Amino acid sequence: MASSAKKVFAASRLPRHTGLSAWVAMLPRRKEKPHLEGHATADVVVIGGGFAGLSAARRLRELDPTLKITVLEAGVIGEAAAGRNSGFIIDLPHDVSSQDYGSDTVARSREAIEISRTAIALASTVAAEEGWSRDVFDPCGRYSVSIGSEGDHHLADYAKALVKLDEKHQLMTASDIADVTGTTTYTSALFTPGTVMVQPAAYIRGLADSLRDPVRIHEKTPAVQIEEAGAGWLVKTPQGSIGCGRIILANNGHAESFGFFKSRLLHIFTFASMTHEFDPVRLPGQRKWAATPALPMGTTVRRVEGGTGDRILVRSRYTYHPNIEAGEGTLRRASAKHDEKYRARFPALKDIPMQFRWGGAMAVTLNAVPAFGEIERGIFAACGCNGVGATKATANGIAAAELMLGQKTRMTEIFARFDAPRSLPPQPFRTIGAKANLAYREWRAGAE
Ligand SMILES: Cc1cc2nc3c(=O)[nH]c(=O)nc-3n(C[C@H](O)[C@H](O)[C@H](O)COP(=O)(O)OP(=O)(O)OC[C@H]3O[C@@H](n4cnc5c(N)ncnc54)[C@H](O)[C@@H]3O)c2cc1C
Incomplete structure (x- = not known):
């Protein structure tokens, strides 16, 4: 019954x-x-x-x-x-590789791109209907940036995969990317034009x-x-x-x-900090750009142009919280990491501190x-x-x-x-495994 x-x-x-x-x-x-x-x-x-x-x-x-x-x-x-994210609406998958790039991988990557572009199409329609300015919705593309030879190789490899996918891109030298970002930290970069940058809130x-x-x-x-x-x-x-x-x-x-x-579902958190405003003349390069790391667990950096000054956003650190809550201590430790990354990239801005710090939850399978x-x-x-x-x-x-x-x-x-x-x-192996995996991958990302 x-x-x-x-x-x-x-x-x-x-x-x-x-x-x-x-x-x-x-x-x-x-x-x-x-x-x-x-x-x-x-x-x-x-x-x-x-x-x-x-x-x-x-x-x-x-x-x-x-x-x-x-x-x-x-x-x-x-x-x-x-x-509360970093505002990248990204069109291309992170993990394409030209090695062993058979027809299955190409087909899977094309589907991933189709998924992303369906999302971008929805966002673009809303932006056009609502008449949003470029401060809210900016189809400006993104730079993948590397610090060191592992990242450089990864970008070169990624560029080869993009050729197979027939996707527009431009490899850039250290000096090209320094002209954009105003920092000499990056050793190479890859520009892809399809990412849309938003003010996420x-x-x-x-x-x-x-x-x-x-x-x-x-x-x-x-x-x-x-x-x-x-x-x-x-x-x-x-x-x-x-x-x-x-x-x-x-x-x-x-x-x-x-x-x-x-x-x-693995409840992974990541964290961001944003500086106080600074006078745009303090940092050469373009007033607006957005960069993701070549290596998966590295640091995202974005310069945000404002009417009364510019700001730098730094996003990095991943932590695992099975109860879907990250405490103030975790945020403090992530913030210390942000300050370290920020000082290494922008020594000229050492007197401009962070004004905002936050974290947020993601669910990964x-x-x-x-x-x-x-x-x-x-x-x-x-x-x-x-x-x-x-x-x-x-x-x-x-x-x-x-x-x-x-x-x-x-x-x-x-x-x-x-x-x-x-x-x-099962627990406790899940937590031990997740923490060890994140720590290892962050260590691999090195200075990035
Ligand atoms: C600092 C940071 C930077 C990131 N940067 C990027 C980036 O640049 N690009 C990118 O693609 N992704 C980025 N992400 C990840 C991205 O923000 C998430 O993948 C995305 O927000 C997931 O969207 P969602 O709608 O599935 O979930 P969410 O955005 O989490 O939305 C789920 C909503 O459900 C609500 N909710 C939960 N429980 C209930 C309930 N019981 N009743 C009613 N409502 C409920 C929540 O309040 C929330 O508003 C970033 C994340 C963080 C934290």
Whole structure:
């Protein structure tokens, strides 16, 4: 006999942020969308107002403008990872290599590029519709930069792979990249033009504000419980509830807080610092540029041009937190690393200290696949950003919306082919393994 017990998924924890992100601090105050009070109904509830959730809501609305869609955001739009990242919407995969570059690898890389460009297309459409300035959305490309021969080789190798993929790029010498960045630290660079740079908090706020009726957004409204209710679901929040037919779960690592993808998501944090403003004449080179490291665990650096002065952003360090929370001590240690990297690159700015420090959570899977698909009847996951959520989470949200509405598209086709996230080793081996792996890879990245 079939069991009549209704399914209940209760959140064991809610997001908590580490430090105040410069991106939010630099924006004017904004009126938050009201929190949910009392009982409401919707066709679809989206849990999470980051890249994945807001992109899913946008795609649902595009496909069926009659759908009643409600987005629940635990905190304030722009304060979680989607608004506190370094702002790179990257079009090319990090890990292409020209060695053994067979047709399978080329095909996989092309699909990864297609995923990224689908995300960039959504972002570009919103930017054009909303008339965003280049301070918010700048299709300016990015520099991959190296410090030392291992990074130089990696970039040369990467450039060969880009030739096979027929992707535009330009290898640069130490002196070329010094002309751009005003620092002589870098030994070579590779410019690729397809990356879009955003002010991430402005981007994610703007994406939320572009979602007009019939999409509703409730901020400071965490989903605390999801329970079966007849043919649909009841989503409970601290001061209300919503009955709905279907759900898109777009809360990244916090999917696990509801018991989904248990022992399949690695909760990795990374950290950033941003300086006080400085007079632009203090640093030669261009006033706006963005550089990622040649080696995977190195340091991201960005110069941000402002009306009253410029700033430098430094992002580095990765730490593992199985409880999805990084404390002040971890932030302090990451900040010390940022200062060291900053001083090494910009000795001329040694009197300009950091003004803002922050960290944020990412959810990574062992086999680098998304946590995607219909995970319960009517509940669709768009989680597991794998560290580059500006593209991967955006495309994941689009694919989840399309799958929910029965659309057959390139994204649903590509996402359907991903394996399920692999199971992580049990504790304490998981923590020991994750920490050892991160420490080893950071050591490999050396000065980068
Ligand atoms: C310092 C830093 C720099 C980074 N730089 C880059 C970069 O340059 N480029 C890049 O591509 N990626 C970068 N990342 C990673 C990127 O930010 C993430 O991959 C991305 O934000 C994931 O998007 P998402 O929508 O899946 O999840 P999130 O952005 O985490 O959004 C999930 C949302 O769900 C909400 N939520 C959680 N639980 C609940 C609940 N119970 N109810 C309601 N809402 C809930 C959260 O508050 C959050 O707003 C960076 C990350 C950090 C921390």
